[in-house]
Amino acid sequence: MRFIDPHIHMSARTTDDYERMAAAGIVALIEPAFWLGQPRTQVGSYIDYMSSLVGWERFRAAQFGIHHYCTIGLNSKEANNEALAEQVLEVLPRYLVKEGVVAVGEIGYDDQTPVEDKYYRAQLALAKEFDMLVQVHTPHRDKKSGTLRSMEVAVEMGVKPEHVVIDHNNEETVQDVLDRGFWAAFTIYPNTKMGNERMVEVARKYGSNRIFIDSSADWGVSDPLAVPKTARLMLDRGIPTRDVEAICYGNALKAFGQSGQMKEEHWLNPAPIDQRMLFEGNSVLRGQTPRVGEPAIVERIDAVVFK
Amino acid sequence: MSPALLLEQWLDSRLQANARTWLADAVQRLRNGGDSDLYRSVSLVTRRIGKADLALSAAEMKQANVARAGWDPGDWSLDQAARIYLLLVSGTDGATFLRRLDQLCNTADVGELVAFYRGLPLYPDQPRYVLRAAEGIRTNMKAVFEAVAHRNPYPAEQLSEPAWNQMVLKTLFIGSTLHPIVGLDRRANPVLARMACNYAHERWAAGRPISPELWRCVGPHASGEMLRDLGRVLEKGTDPERKAAALALASSPDPAAIGLLRAYPELSSAVSENKVSWQTLAGAI
Numbered sequence: 001m002r003f004i005d006p007h008i009h010m011s012a013r014t015t016d017d018y019e020r021m022a023a024a025g026i027v028a029l030i031e032p033a034f035w036l037g038q039p040r041t042q043v044g045s046y047i048d049y050m051s052s053l054v055g056w057e058r059f060r061a062a063q064f065g066i067h068h069y070c071t072i073g074l075n076s077k078e079a080n081n082e083a084l085a086e087q088v089l090e091v092l093p094r095y096l097v098k099e100g101v102v103a104v105g106e107i108g109y110d111d112q113t114p115v116e117d118k119y120y121r122a123q124l125a126l127a128k129e130f131d132m133l134v135q136v137h138t139p140h141r142d143k144k145s146g147t148l149r150s151m152e153v154a155v156e157m158g159v160k161p162e163h164v165v166i167d168h169n170n171e172e173t174v175q176d177v178l179d180r181g182f183w184a185a186f187t188i189y190p191n192t193k194m195g196n197e198r199m200v201e202v203a204r205k206y207g208s209n210r211i212f213i214d215s216s217a218d219w220g221v222s223d224p225l226a227v228p229k230t231a232r233l234m235l236d237r238g239i240p241t242r243d244v245e246a247i248c249y250g251n252a253l254k255a256f257g258q259s260g261q262m263k264e265e266h267w268l269n270p271a272p273i274d275q276r277m278l279f280e281g282n283s284v285l286r287g288q289t290p291r292v293g294e295p296a297i298v299e300r301i302d303a304v305v306f307k
Numbered sequence: 308m309s310p311a312l313l314l315e316q317w318l319d320s321r322l323q324a325n326a327r328t329w330l331a332d333a334v335q336r337l338r339n340g341g342d343s344d345l346y347r348s349v350s351l352v353t354r355r356i357g358k359a360d361l362a363l364s365a366a367e368m369k370q371a372n373v374a375r376a377g378w379d380p381g382d383w384s385l386d387q388a389a390r391i392y393l394l395l396v397s398g399t400d401g402a403t404f405l406r407r408l409d410q411l412c413n414t415a416d417v418g419e420l421v422a423f424y425r426g427l428p429l430y431p432d433q434p435r436y437v438l439r440a441a442e443g444i445r446t447n448m449k450a451v452f453e454a455v456a457h458r459n460p461y462p463a464e465q466l467s468e469p470a471w472n473q474m475v476l477k478t479l480f481i482g483s484t485l486h487p488i489v490g491l492d493r494r495a496n497p498v499l500a501r502m503a504c505n506y507a508h509e510r511w512a513a514g515r516p517i518s519p520e521l522w523r524c525v526g527p528h529a530s531g532e533m534l535r536d537l538g539r540v541l542e543k544g545t546d547p548e549r550k551a552a553a554l555a556l557a558s559s560p561d562p563a564a565i566g567l568l569r570a571y572p573e574l575s576s577a578v579s580e581n582k583v584s585w586q587t588l589a590g591a592i
């Protein structure tokens with residue numbers, strides 16, 4: 001089984017993680033632009049960060065055979081620094097149009113301040129202008145009302161629900177998200193917030209329609225193997241294979257594939273130039289025929305987890 | 308015909324209608340536009356034009372070399388051609404060009420960086436880009452490094468000897484190949500020969516393999532201990548390594564080198580009869 005992790009902050013992760021992710025069958029990931037753990041104070045560090053998402057981190061992932069995509073945007077925390085926010089918004093368009101940028105994200109509310117609202121709306125407007133998808137981070141505190149508000153404002157700004165991924169859902173938010181026609185992503189955390197046992201029951205209750213999962217692994221305690229592990233648990237607990245494949249691969253591809261920047265053929269049959277430029281360690285160089293199909297992966301998660 | 312005009316022709320004959328229209332519009336916008344028009348258009352290239360190989364014919368390759376001696380776009384892609392084309396037609400003086408290039412490189416993705424560095428030999432007022440080339444060489448991304456170092460006449464023409472030596476040594480260090488480096492033989496020098504031998508000693512001490520290509524840097528300036536190194540490879544090396552050592556010794560002006568080589572008549576005649584060359588050796592690596 002192949003997996004996609006559509007929300008993971010690889011800049012904060014080591015090559016050990018990349019190795020394990022590749023071995024576990026993750027073929028592609030999406031890294032949203034986010035904050036660094038402590039606030040940036042200069043637009044320059046924002047610029048360099050975004051450059052690294054489309055530069056070094058994309059290259060680094062490729063060395064492990066993993067296709068790296070990203071979302072670009074001003075996150076909700078740093079939106080609160082208005083002077084910085086203004087400068088970042090000015091630079092964003094330069095990155096939005098780049099290859100492999102699948103959406104404006106991760107944007108939304110953190111504390112739900114007026115300033116956060118201002119820049120959420122401004123970026124929704126940008127998404128409309130550039131005809132892009134939106135990846136929404138829902139607040140961890142006061143989540144239910146924050147999620148509802150995120151969706152209402154998106155609709156108000158003229159963005160179509162099917163172009164918006166609402167992330168970090170839980171049992172309290174999912175019904176509304178699905179009812180309103182948005183994509184519902186769930187982040188699987190190891191200890192706090194939504195865990196994979198609960199996810200199994202969400203899958204059982206709601207099926208796989210417009211639902212997918214991610215790890216949001218970052219610089220904190222998190223698990224970059226959350227997606228394959230949850231898949232394993234779902235299978236063990238009797239969730240139909242078809243649903244597991246959709247929740248752990250197909251739906252993320254469908255949702256973000258609407259951007260035209262993320263396609264299954266990228267990893268099933270990489271373009272010659274990508275073979276030459278990025279995937280040297282994992283495919284073929286110097287005139288040999290490109291390898292079609294996935295690299296040998298360890299199917300059983302146990303072997304990866306307890307290796 | 309100028310490089311820009313050639314690029315325009317090649318793109319025109321290869322692009323689909325909507326891509327061609329978009330490119331023409333982008334060029335129009337550049338005429339009256341500023342920096343941000345250039346930056347946005349350059350980034351949009353992959354979405355609007357794609358990344359298929361440029362796939363030049365032999366005739367087109369010849370035209371390239373005539374337009375700019377040493378220009379070798381044989382393995383360029385459409386997006387690279389289009390990006391460099393946009394840069395060239397934004398029609399500015401060297402100072403503005405450099406300023407914009409630096410801005411573009413500072414916010415580039417991997418594909419863009421490769422394009423910008425491949426375009427080095429075509430930019431106005433060539434010496435201006437030496438520091439930019441050095442940045443390219445400093446990269447951790449092999450593809451970007453090779454965009455500067457391989458099939459690119461710029462380094463051999465413009466880099467100082469120390470910068471050149473560092474580039475060649477890094478090529479070996481990161482497991483890239485030497486044969487696509489333009490001007491490799493012309494810019495051989497004693498310092499590089501010494502650096503290469505020292506690197507060989509490190510590899511021997513670590514019990515790790517050495518690229519046979521390394522000796523190409525040593526041969527023309529081999530003397531003293533370096534000759535002993537070559538002798539050692541000649542005696543104990545793998546088959547490709549022995550061929551490399553023979554080639555290197557054959558290129559040495561030192562009479563002792565000829566003596567060493569004479570002890571291996573088969574290799575010696577293989578070299579003098581051109582049955583083994585750096586090109587054939589490269590094919591085997």
